[in-house]
Amino acid sequence: MDEKNNILSKFESLKKNNPYKVPEDYFNTLLPRIQEKIEADKKRTGIAWVFSFNPVVKLSFLVVGIVFIAVISFKILKPFWSSNHNSNSSIDEIVLYLDNQVYSIDDFTLLSVFETNKDASNIKSSNQNDTINYLLNNDIGIEDIISEL
């Protein structure tokens, strides 16, 4: 593989004269353009950085995201659920309270606390069951009664 005695030895002068040219000042303006490209790439990284990961990593991010959304949803919706689930216990609480704590207060007195409600006047002479029904139908809990009394 003689590299000297071949056609290229005739073209030694070609090596010295570069036939390719560049625009004037090209190399002097190159560095700032490269720096701009790097800055642009840093800004673009963001979400794209996540999608550049391998599938296992992407899947992990997805699972973490779903769990996070589920936890947040649970925390937001929990009060709505607990009010329904606790409806039976709130009835018991109201009955217990009325039996043991408020026995000295008659129905009328109790209902007069909620005098703005037109239904209250209809059941002012009613029995305990009606009182309880009224409180439940109007979503009035123990705390409401206590705060009014």
Next chain:
Amino acid sequence: MTEYNDKELFDLFLNTETRHYGFNLLVNKYKERLYWHIRRMVINHDDADDLLQNTFLKIWQGLERFRGESSLYTWFYRIATNECISFLNKQRTRFFLPLADVEKKLEHSLETDPWFDGNELQKKLQKAMLNLPEKQRLVFNLRYFEEMPYEEMSKVLQTSEGALKASYHHAVKKIEKYFESD
């Protein structure tokens, strides 16, 4: 201005306070060599400019993880070479061009490129090179124009020295044949 060697430039880059300074010095040191390497492969100046910028972007992104298994210079060349090969492959797939037609496209670029200022002999040599398979053309460029030692070329192209020597020998034969037949 202080002249730093590659190790010192790399250390400047690793230090977050001098990272940009170190990187800028690296760009200034290697920009022309890398540019001409790319330009000889893709012919067109605008394409070479894009690929050179992409090369330095990848250097910026990956230099922190550079393990020093080769010289910085070799690693930079490898990135630039891969950029060229990816670019040429994309040209093929994007335009559904068979192998020979990409080279025809580059030949046409040579004829019409305002930034090619060679005489007829130089143009003929460039066309002869465009008739070489891509990898062979790479070897030829690195050996003939850049006079890169085979040992170094072996690290850039990750091919054995023997294979590179054979590739260069075949490239020269093909160029000779091109000139004889034309």
